[in-house]
Amino acid sequence: MTAVRQEGGIVLIDAGMAFPDEEMPGIDLVLPDFSYLRDHRDELRGIVLTHGHEDHVGALPYLLREFADVPVYGTRLTLGLVRPKLAEFGIKRADLREVKAGDTIDVSNFGLEFINVNHSIPDAVAIALRTAAGIVVFSGDYKVDLTPIEGAPMDLSRYAALGEEGVLAYFGDSTNSERPGYVPSERVVGETFNEVFETAQGRIIVASFASHIHRISQVVEAAKQHGRLVGVTGRSMIRNVQIARELGYLDLPQEMYVDQRDVNQIPDSDIVILTTGSQGEPMAALSRIAAGTHRTIEAGPGDVVIISATPVPGNERGVSRTINSLMKRGAEVLYTPLRAVHVSGHAAREEQKLVLSLLKPRYLVPVHGEFRHLRHHAETGVGMGIPRENIFVLENGDRMEFRDGKARKIEPVPAGMFLVDAGTVADTSESIMRERQQLSEEGMFIVVARINAQTGDLLGPPDVISRGFVDPQAQNGLVDESIGVVTNTLQRTASSHVTDWGELKKAIRKDLSGFLSQKTRKRPIILPLIVEV
Structure with missing residues (x-):
């Protein structure tokens, strides 16, 4: 944004x-x-x-x-x-x-031009914004695909015309700035799909981003060529397929469409199923299929599962878990780099160079990617002759001012x-996030102690309950020892006539946390509950 x-x-x-x-x-x-x-x-x-x-x-x-x-x-x-x-x-x-691409409109005193680009979804555009300071181009997400499966190739001629007119600044997609060369065309995936459909004897299941309309279209076209019907599962996949069909971006005839409740009525060799879950999300349809908990769809021997995406950083473990579970069920699983079942929708380094050579921006602002991606895009800009002082690697909240043809960072x-x-x-605080992380990694101890409201004396042994900490069968008296630690703590506070709840809880947390850390090298969340009698 x-x-x-x-x-x-x-x-x-x-x-x-x-x-x-x-x-x-x-x-x-x-x-x-x-x-x-x-x-x-x-x-x-x-x-x-x-x-x-x-x-x-x-x-x-x-x-x-x-x-x-x-x-x-x-x-x-x-x-x-x-x-x-x-x-x-x-x-x-x-x-x-x-x-639509090619339109120019005015919004207040801004002039906006919409320029056709290629991405993994139809109708993607770049924005040329005409301001009082000059032309500023926002790339959006793009790749240079000269053989797109839908629509025209990226409008490089318009970029060249803007470059000749003079571009003040370019805010460019940096996602694949570490990747040399060019990103392959989306058509490469379609060729792989056809090869898989040609040889598959059983059911084919394809997992993709629900918003990747081009990939969904490739699956549908392969199904047409090989006489398969198309089933759809996953809430967002069902919704996006319906929208794309209604708007004419997906040619999936009604007679080919199979509701997820009816897929088991179709012979395995006659159907392909589109599903969500390419990122290993626990509740997504593919994860439930892999776990055997999907209401209507199972995967097993003879089935081919195609994961037509690469894991977003942080999702690798979930994707790997899904692949392993599917393989244990006997399914064949295809994914990059085993087969060319996915290509990126973001420009690689040579494509970024091509855009920079056409636009010839005075200033470059790498955007869209992690910080390292922005820095690599900046280095590409330097290699293309943009002065280093004219390249701004920004973080969230940074501001740039363009005035009299010059740019600078401001407050x-x-x-x-x-x-x-x-x-x-909610502006959820870091402390809450730390507590949740601690709960997930270290577990929790609940201490319930009954004390005399007047004297602070302990009335009977405290109750100690652990959750997500140590397996009950492996505790080896740890809970009993913890009860002893809490008892000693409350006896000490009673001898000092401490009755304030806050002080009692603080003392319990301190002593019990130190004991558990010494014994187990873990620091669970400790939740003391004081009952006054």
Whole structure:
């Protein structure tokens, strides 16, 4: 999410979200901080979407809750994917304005041009933003695919024309900046699918991102060529397939479509199943198939499972677990690098060089990727002749000012993370995240002690209950020893006439934590409960 501000207002480029990593247990989604937009509420003139992936549109429902009247500009498929998300949030009257590649529009005193690019989803565009300072180009997510399976190749001629006109700054996709060469065409995956479909005797199951409409289309085309019907499972996959069919981006005739409840009525050799779960998500359809807990679909000997994606950093363990479980059930599992069942939708280094050579930007701002990706993109820019001082590697909250043809970093703005926890948005603190991490790794001890309200004397042995700490059969008297530690602590506090709950709990935590650490080298969460009698 990038805000561009000049006299006359603010235009927002994309409104994406992120998924939580392993250090965010219990968190559903990660949203950008809207504080800057709230501080300039009256200046926001429009939200411009480059394509329909979650990391570019996922925060839009939360944003429109607060900025309901702001127009949203996007291509047909992008808005088609956005509408049901808004409906889930009860947003029925959003001002959605459809554009297409090649269009030019004015938003306040900004001029916007939408430029066709190739990505793993149809209707992706780059944005050329005409400002008072000059032309600023936002790449969106892109690759240079000269043989795309849908639509025209990326409009490199338009990039060249903008370069001749003069581009002030380029905000470029950096995801694959470490990867040399060029990313293969999406058609390579289609060729692999046809090879697999040609030889497979049993059921074929293909796992992909639900938003990867091009990949889904490749599966459908292979099914047509080899006489298979297409089953669909996974909530987001079912929804996106329906949207893509309705809007004409997926040619899947009704007579080929099989509801997930009916897949077992079709012979294994006559069906392919599209599913979610390519990232090993525990509750996704493929994970449930691998675990044998899916309500209608099983995998076993004779089946071929294609994982048509690469793991997002942090998901490797879950993907590996899913693959192992499927193989234990007897299924053959195909994934990169065993077969060419996935290609990236993001430009590699030579493609980035090509874009830079066409646009010839005065300033380069690498975006979209981890910090190391941004730095590698910056080095590519240096190699292409952009002065190092004209390249800005920014972090969340950083601000750039363009004035009189020159750029500089200025005072940053607040840009923390807002976490969706149990369906609600909260600025969940680091302490809560640390506690959740500790619970997941170290477990918990609950201590229940009854004391005399007047004297603080312990009335009977305390109860100690452990959860997620040590297997009960392997505790070897640890709980009994813990009871002794708590008893000694409360006898000591009683002799000092301590009756304050806070002090008693603090003493229990300190003594019991030290004991358990010494015994087990673990520090579980300790939850003392004091009952006064």
